[in-house]
Amino acid sequence: MSGPYLDVTGVSKRFGGLQALDDCSFAIEPGQIxxxxxxxxxxxxxxxxxxxxxIRPDAGQVRFRGQVLTRMGSRRIVGLGICRSFQNLRLFADLSVLDNVTVYLPSRTDENPFRPILRPIRTEIERKRRMAAAMSILEEVGLAHRARDAVRNLSYGEQKLLCVARLMASGAELLLLDEPTSGLSAQALEAMIALVLRLKAAGRTFLVVEHNTRIVQRLADSVVFLHQGHVLAQGEPAAIVADPKLGEIYFGGAL
Amino acid sequence: MNFFLSYLAIAEIYALASMSTNLLVGVTGIFSVSQGAIFGIGAYTVGILTLNDWASFPVAMAAALILCALTNLAVALPALRIAGDYFVVTSFGIQIAATAVFMNLTDITGGASGLAGVPPPNVFGRDLDEPGAFILLSSIVLAAAALFFWLVLRSPFGRLINAIREDELAVTAAGKSVLAAKVGVSALSGMFVGLAGGLYAGFLSFIDPGSFDIDASILLLTMIVVGGARTLAGSLIGPALLTALPQVLSVLPIPSDAAGPLRQILYGLMLIAFMLFRPQGIAGRRL
Incomplete structure (x- = not known):
């Protein structure tokens, strides 16, 4: 493998008058959170x-395993093994828990619109196979007993676990989680942390947006500190959390 | 007896069209108000081809199926990149344009006076000119289409288009092409309504632009609102009820010139009532 696993170099993005990202650079190591x-x-x-x-950056590039992602569409990027979750979950509310996962399973031909008509039996076999694959993922995250339920009947904690289950279904090796623990009860929080650590042990890599410094210290191998679109520091969690200057920015001191 | 069989044939034709509307509007959430136009393209294709003896009925049906799939695709390609509300306006424009074409391409479509004398469907050397004979054909087509509809809905593709209705961004994040799926469903939906249009021309033997205008599009939407979105049962119940309404009105003691407006008023009231009291329709899932 040439160079780092995921490498963000000099990425800038401006939305109108807002500089969202400003020469943002950091790297991710495989197998780490x-x-x-x-x-x-x-x-x-x-x-x-x-x-x-x-979104396409105005400047800079992102490389994953040596390949430049910056000009690729999201479809190819998922195909290469990167899948993201959303802060506001974006679950398919009217679909069953199981179907939320099956839609995220990769497919080549089994989602062809004419296949159910032209090859009904083959399609039925594929449908069963996809349901079994989704079911085993639900078992891994502890939601198998809710497989038939509508998403809106799940607790918030269960919905967040389902988001991770969808990413697992995509087959991605690098999972991007946007605030996976926000708003969780103590019990749901422990379930989420345990799941992420278990997936890490199984070889997946994570980039996690996290606000709670105590959770950061429990999860992170490395911390990237972002301020006004620029990376101020990257390092071990203990060092970043202990830095008084960063603490001041983070808790609303100097701006 | 013929009276009832005629009703049944019309109901079956609209059930085919409703499956098309259901795939597009009910399942995928592409709110199209140009279904009447595509229905008309199917009808005119079969009408023109068989009336001029340019093609046999089965060949004309195949042509209608392909042409409607392609038209829906052509409509879809630019318009599907447009989100939600804007698509309604775009498809409304297509509906208006199609009506103008049906009205003014007089040499081929017969203009406002329509096409009269479309020959009855001829299958395996037999003219299906009696409702009893026609019903056999329309039932077979409907049964096959219903099976396909059911197969598509339960397939992985069916799951995908359901997910697209719920959240396109989350489908994109899954690495799926929302546009490709929408193009696929547009083609499928076009085929269903193309069949319906072709049978309609063959059964009534007379077609005119008024049967495929914006009112027809709204009628097709009303059918899935009443019957129910996203289910096979809903696609059958809605048309069965709404095509019965004119028949019922025709036996009631009302002046014939009041029957048409009264029908429209009843359709409107039904839409409002269902939206208020049963938005999922009789046999559907929540819209």
Missing amino acids: TCLVGPNGAGKTSVFNVITGF
Whole structure:
């Protein structure tokens, strides 16, 4: 493998009068959990949007395993193994829990519109296979017993676990989680942390937007501190959290 | 007996069209108000081809199916990149344009006076000129289409278009092409309504632009609102009820010139009532 696993170099993005990202650079190591921290409006979600091809940066580039992502569409980027979640979840509310996962399973031909008509039996076999694959993912995250329920009947904690389940279904090796623990009860929080650590142990890599410094210290191998679209520091969680200057920015001191 | 069979044939034709509307509007959430126009293209294709003896009925039906799929695609390609509300306006424009074409391409469509004397469907050397014979054909087509509709809805593609209705951005994040799926469903939907149009021309033997105008599009939408979105049962119940309404009005003691406006008023009231009291329709899921 040439160079770092995921490498963001000099990325800038301006929306009208707002400089969302300003010469933003950092790198991610494989098999690690990297936490992206910073005050509100620091550009954390913009970083996700640039990496996954949702927005095209004005300058700079993103490389994943040596390949330049910056001009690719989101479809190819997911195909290469990067999948992101959303801060506001964006679950398919009217679909069952199971179907929320099956839609995220990759497909080549099984989602062809004419296939159910031209090859009904083959399609039925594929449907069953996809449902079984989704079911085993739901078992992994502990939602198998809710597979048939509508998403809107799930608790908020369960909905957030389902978001991770969808990313697992995509087959991605690098998962980008946007605030996976915000708004969770203590119990749901522990379930989420345990799941992320379990997936990390199984070889997945994470980039996580996280606000709570205590959770950052429990999860992160590396912390990227973002402020006004620029990376102020990257390093071990203990060092970043202990830095008084960063603490002041983070908790609303100097601006 | 013929009276009832005629009603049944019309109901079956509209059930085919409703499956098309359901795929597009009910399942995928592409709010099209040009379904009447596509229905008309199917009808005119079969009408023109068989009336001029340019093609046999089965060939004309195949042509209608392909032409409607392609038209829906052509409509879809530029318009599907436009989000939600704007698509309604775009498809409204297509509906208006189609009506203008049906009205003014007089040499081919017969203009406002329509096409009279479309021959009855001829299948395997038999003229299906009696409702009893026609009903056999329309039932077979409907049964096959219903099976396909059911297969599509439960397939992975069916799940995908349901997800697109819920959240396009989340589907994009899954690495799926929303546009490709919409193009696919537009083609499928065009085929269903193309079949319906072709049968309509063959059964009534007379077609005119008034049957495929914006009112027709709204009628097709009303059918899935009443019957129910996203289900096979809804696509059958809606047309069965709404095509019965004119028949019922025709036996009631009302002056014939009041029957038309009264029908429109009843359609309107039904739409309002269903939206207020049962938005999911009789046999559908929440819209």
